[in-house]
Amino acid sequence: MKNLRVAAVLLVLLTVMGACVPFPLFVGGASGGAVYSSTSDHIEDVFNISKEQAFETIIGLVAKDDGQIKVSSITEGKIQAGIGKTLLYVNITPIDDMTIKVSFRAKKHIELIPDKEASVRYYRAFVKEVMK
Structure with missing residues:
Protein backbone atom coordinates (compact mmCIF):
# COMPACT_ATOMS: atom_id res chain seq x y z
CA MET A 1 0.00 0.00 0.00
CA SER A 37 -9.18 -5.73 -29.18
CA SER A 38 -7.38 -9.02 -29.64
CA THR A 39 -9.77 -10.86 -27.33
CA SER A 40 -13.06 -9.06 -27.84
CA ASP A 41 -13.90 -10.98 -31.00
CA HIS A 42 -12.91 -14.46 -29.84
CA ILE A 43 -15.22 -17.29 -28.72
CA GLU A 44 -14.18 -20.88 -28.15
CA ASP A 45 -15.92 -23.98 -26.86
CA VAL A 46 -15.45 -27.74 -26.65
CA PHE A 47 -17.74 -30.12 -28.54
CA ASN A 48 -18.13 -33.90 -28.64
CA ILE A 49 -18.14 -34.26 -32.42
CA SER A 50 -15.57 -35.21 -35.01
CA LYS A 51 -13.29 -32.66 -36.63
CA GLU A 52 -14.76 -33.52 -40.04
CA GLN A 53 -18.34 -32.92 -38.87
CA ALA A 54 -17.39 -29.53 -37.40
CA PHE A 55 -15.55 -28.58 -40.59
CA GLU A 56 -18.51 -29.48 -42.82
CA THR A 57 -20.95 -27.64 -40.55
CA ILE A 58 -18.94 -24.41 -40.62
CA ILE A 59 -18.46 -24.57 -44.40
CA GLY A 60 -22.25 -25.03 -44.71
CA LEU A 61 -22.97 -22.02 -42.48
CA VAL A 62 -20.67 -19.80 -44.54
CA ALA A 63 -22.21 -21.02 -47.82
CA LYS A 64 -25.71 -20.40 -46.43
CA ASP A 65 -24.79 -16.72 -45.90
CA ASP A 66 -23.28 -16.41 -49.41
CA GLY A 67 -19.81 -16.20 -47.91
CA GLN A 68 -16.59 -16.89 -49.75
CA ILE A 69 -14.14 -19.44 -48.35
CA LYS A 70 -10.65 -17.95 -48.60
CA VAL A 71 -8.67 -20.68 -46.79
CA SER A 72 -9.83 -24.14 -45.78
CA SER A 73 -7.55 -26.87 -44.48
CA ILE A 74 -9.07 -29.80 -42.66
CA THR A 75 -5.62 -31.14 -41.73
CA GLU A 76 -4.67 -27.85 -40.05
CA GLY A 77 -8.23 -27.29 -38.82
CA LYS A 78 -8.42 -23.76 -40.23
CA ILE A 79 -11.15 -21.95 -42.10
CA GLN A 80 -11.01 -18.32 -43.21
CA ALA A 81 -14.05 -16.86 -44.89
CA GLY A 82 -15.27 -13.49 -46.10
CA ILE A 83 -18.93 -12.74 -45.46
CA GLY A 84 -19.81 -9.23 -46.58
CA LYS A 85 -17.33 -6.91 -44.86
CA THR A 86 -16.57 -9.45 -42.14
CA LEU A 87 -13.65 -11.87 -42.09
CA LEU A 88 -14.34 -15.02 -40.10
CA TYR A 89 -11.50 -17.16 -38.74
CA VAL A 90 -12.30 -20.60 -37.34
CA ASN A 91 -9.78 -22.96 -35.77
CA ILE A 92 -10.68 -26.56 -34.98
CA THR A 93 -8.31 -28.31 -32.59
CA PRO A 94 -8.79 -32.01 -31.79
CA ILE A 95 -8.58 -32.92 -28.12
CA ASP A 96 -9.18 -36.65 -28.67
CA ASP A 97 -10.98 -38.84 -31.24
CA MET A 98 -14.45 -37.38 -30.71
CA THR A 99 -13.77 -34.13 -28.83
CA ILE A 100 -12.69 -30.87 -30.42
CA LYS A 101 -12.13 -27.27 -29.43
CA VAL A 102 -13.63 -24.77 -31.89
CA SER A 103 -12.52 -21.16 -31.88
CA PHE A 104 -14.43 -18.39 -33.70
CA ARG A 105 -12.89 -14.97 -34.38
CA ALA A 106 -14.26 -12.23 -36.63
CA LYS A 107 -12.88 -8.91 -37.85
CA LYS A 108 -14.43 -6.19 -39.96
CA HIS A 109 -13.12 -3.27 -42.02
CA ILE A 110 -9.82 -4.68 -43.29
CA GLU A 111 -9.18 -6.72 -40.16
CA LEU A 112 -8.83 -3.72 -37.86
CA ILE A 113 -12.02 -3.80 -35.80
CA PRO A 114 -13.21 -6.83 -33.80
CA ASP A 115 -16.64 -8.07 -34.83
CA LYS A 116 -18.01 -9.71 -31.69
CA GLU A 117 -21.53 -9.86 -33.13
CA ALA A 118 -20.40 -11.99 -36.07
CA SER A 119 -18.39 -14.29 -33.78
CA VAL A 120 -21.41 -14.80 -31.53
CA ARG A 121 -23.77 -15.25 -34.50
CA TYR A 122 -21.65 -17.98 -36.10
CA TYR A 123 -20.97 -19.65 -32.75
CA ARG A 124 -24.71 -19.83 -32.01
CA ALA A 125 -25.51 -21.08 -35.52
CA PHE A 126 -22.80 -23.73 -35.15
CA VAL A 127 -24.18 -24.90 -31.79
CA LYS A 128 -27.71 -25.01 -33.22
CA GLU A 129 -26.58 -27.15 -36.19
CA VAL A 130 -24.48 -29.48 -34.04
CA MET A 131 -27.24 -30.04 -31.48
CA LYS A 132 -29.81 -31.14 -34.11
Missing part, protein backbone atom coordinates in the same frame (compact mmCIF):
# COMPACT_ATOMS: atom_id res chain seq x y z
CA LYS A 2 2.87 2.35 0.83
CA ASN A 3 4.50 1.69 -2.55
CA LEU A 4 1.24 2.53 -4.28
CA ARG A 5 1.02 5.83 -2.42
CA VAL A 6 4.63 6.70 -3.30
CA ALA A 7 4.01 5.84 -6.95
CA ALA A 8 0.91 8.04 -7.03
CA VAL A 9 2.81 10.99 -5.51
CA LEU A 10 5.66 10.56 -8.00
CA LEU A 11 3.20 10.41 -10.87
CA VAL A 12 1.53 13.65 -9.77
CA LEU A 13 4.90 15.37 -9.31
CA LEU A 14 6.11 14.25 -12.74
CA THR A 15 2.91 15.51 -14.31
CA VAL A 16 3.09 18.91 -12.60
CA MET A 17 6.82 19.40 -13.15
CA GLY A 18 6.86 18.14 -16.70
CA ALA A 19 3.58 19.81 -17.68
CA CYS A 20 2.61 16.68 -19.58
CA VAL A 21 1.38 13.18 -18.95
CA PRO A 22 4.22 10.76 -18.24
CA PHE A 23 5.18 8.25 -20.94
CA PRO A 24 4.15 5.14 -18.91
CA LEU A 25 0.51 6.21 -19.06
CA PHE A 26 0.59 6.19 -22.85
CA VAL A 27 2.34 2.83 -22.96
CA GLY A 28 -0.05 1.30 -20.43
CA GLY A 29 -3.10 2.66 -22.23
CA ALA A 30 -1.92 1.44 -25.60
CA SER A 31 -1.13 -2.05 -24.39
CA GLY A 32 -4.48 -2.30 -22.58
CA GLY A 33 -6.33 -1.42 -25.78
CA ALA A 34 -4.38 -3.99 -27.76
CA VAL A 35 -5.23 -6.75 -25.33
CA TYR A 36 -8.91 -5.85 -25.40
